[in-house]
Amino acid sequence: MNIGIIQARMGSSRLPGKMMMPLDGVPTITHMVRRVKEASSLNTVVVATSDQTQDDIIALYAQRAGAAVYRGAEDDVLGRMFEAASQHDAHNVVRLTGDCPLLSPDCIDAVVSTLTQTDADYASSVLERTFPRGFGAEAFTFSSFKHVEEHAQEPYEREHVTPYYRDGTGDFDTVGVTSDTVFDSFKYRNRTDLRLTLDEAPDYELLNTVYEGVQFDDVLPARAAIDYIDEHELVDMNANVEQITLKDLTE
Numbered sequence: 001m002n003i004g005i006i007q008a009r010m011g012s013s014r015l016p017g018k019m020m021m022p023l024d025g026v027p028t029i030t031h032m033v034r035r036v037k038e039a040s041s042l043n044t045v046v047v048a049t050s051d052q053t054q055d056d057i058i059a060l061y062a063q064r065a066g067a068a069v070y071r072g073a074e075d076d077v078l079g080r081m082f083e084a085a086s087q088h089d090a091h092n093v094v095r096l097t098g099d100c101p102l103l104s105p106d107c108i109d110a111v112v113s114t115l116t117q118t119d120a121d122y123a124s125s126v127l128e129r130t131f132p133r134g135f136g137a138e139a140f141t142f143s144s145f146k147h148v149e150e151h152a153q154e155p156y157e158r159e160h161v162t163p164y165y166r167d168g169t170g171d172f173d174t175v176g177v178t179s180d181t182v183f184d185s186f187k188y189r190n191r192t193d194l195r196l197t198l199d200e201a202p203d204y205e206l207l208n209t210v211y212e213g214v215q216f217d218d219v220l221p222a223r224a225a226i227d228y229i230d231e232h233e234l235v236d237m238n239a240n241v242e243q244i245t246l247k248d249l250t251e
Contacts, residue, residue, distance in 0.1 A: 002112055002139075003090040005044040005081050006032055006067070007161075008098030009074065009116055010054045014199050019058050019098050024211035028198060029058055031067035031101040031211075034219050038105035041112035042094065048084045050074035058098075059168055078158045082149040085142060092116070093145055095115060095161055099198040104222035108137045110181045115139040120173045122165040127176035129210040130189065132226070133243065134196030137177075138162055188226055194239050196225070202238035209234060 003204045008019050015021075019029040029047070036045050047062035049055040051071045059069045063088055070087060072080035084250055092115060094108060115123035121144040124134045140148075140162070152164040164170050179189040198204060206229075214220055214228050229235055 001043045002092045003088050004036050004045045004094040005099050006047045006096045008058050009050050018198050028101050029061050030065045032098050033067045041109045046084050048080050078161045090142045090157050100134040102196040104181045104223050107135050111137045111139045111177050114177050118175050120175045122174040125177045130179040132191045132194035132196045159200035200241045206237040
C-alpha cells in the first residue's frame with residue numbers, strides 16, 4: 001500500500017488559516033486533496049492534522065474532498081504521520097504538505113516509482129532543486145520510517161519529519177528525482193524561478209490569480225499554471241518572499 005499523507009493545520013505562523021484560504025472560491029485544502037488523489041501510484045490519501053479545535057475545519061473539508069483523516073499531536077508532526085501510516089497499513093509513505101496547491105500528481109508518481117524501482121529507503125523531488133518550489137514530494141519505506149520514528153528526537157526532526165533521512169544520520173539509501181523525469185518539455189524543467197507554495201500574502205495573490213485565470217475542471221494542470229504565469233509575466237509577484245530553511249530554524 002502506498003499511502004499519501006498531507007500535513008495540514010490552521011496554525012501557520014507566517015499565514016494563519018492558509019489551508020482554508022479560497023483559490024477560485026474553493027479552500028486550499030480541498031484543491032490539495034483533489035490533486036493528490038489524481039496520483040495513480042497512491043492507494044489512499046490521508047490528511048494528518050492536529051487534535052486541536054482550530055483544525056476541526058480541516059478535518060471536515062478533507063473528508064468532504066474524499067480523504068481519510070488522522071488527528072494527533074500538534075507539535076509532533078513526525079509522530080502524527082507515523083501513526084497515520086500505521087493505521088492505514090502503509091508499505092510506502094508519501095509525505096506532502098498542504099500548502100502546495102499546484103503540485104503535479106505526475107511528480108508524486110515519479111517519486112513513488114523511483115523509490116520502488118531503485119529499492120531505496122527514501123526518494124524525493126527536493127534533494128536537488130529542479131522543480132518549482134511547491135512541487136515537494138517525499139516517499140519512503142514504512143520500515144525505514146519506523147526507524148526514524150524511534151530515533152529522531154530533536155524538535156526540528158519531529159516537526160519537519162524527514163531531516164533524519166537527508167542529513168545522513170540514519171545511513172539510508174536516498175535518491176533524488178529531477179524535473180526532467182516528469183516534464184518532457186524544456187519550458188517546464190529546472191523552473192527554480194517559480195514559487196508555487198503558499199507561505200505569505202504575495203504567494204496567495206499569485207496562486208489565486210492563476211486559479212481565477214485558468215479554465216479547468218476539478219484539478220488545474222500544473223503545466224497550464226506555468227504557461228499562464230509565463231504568458232502573463234507573473235513570476236515576480238512573489239519573488240521577494242524569503243524561503244525559510246531548516247538551517248534557519250536550527251541556528
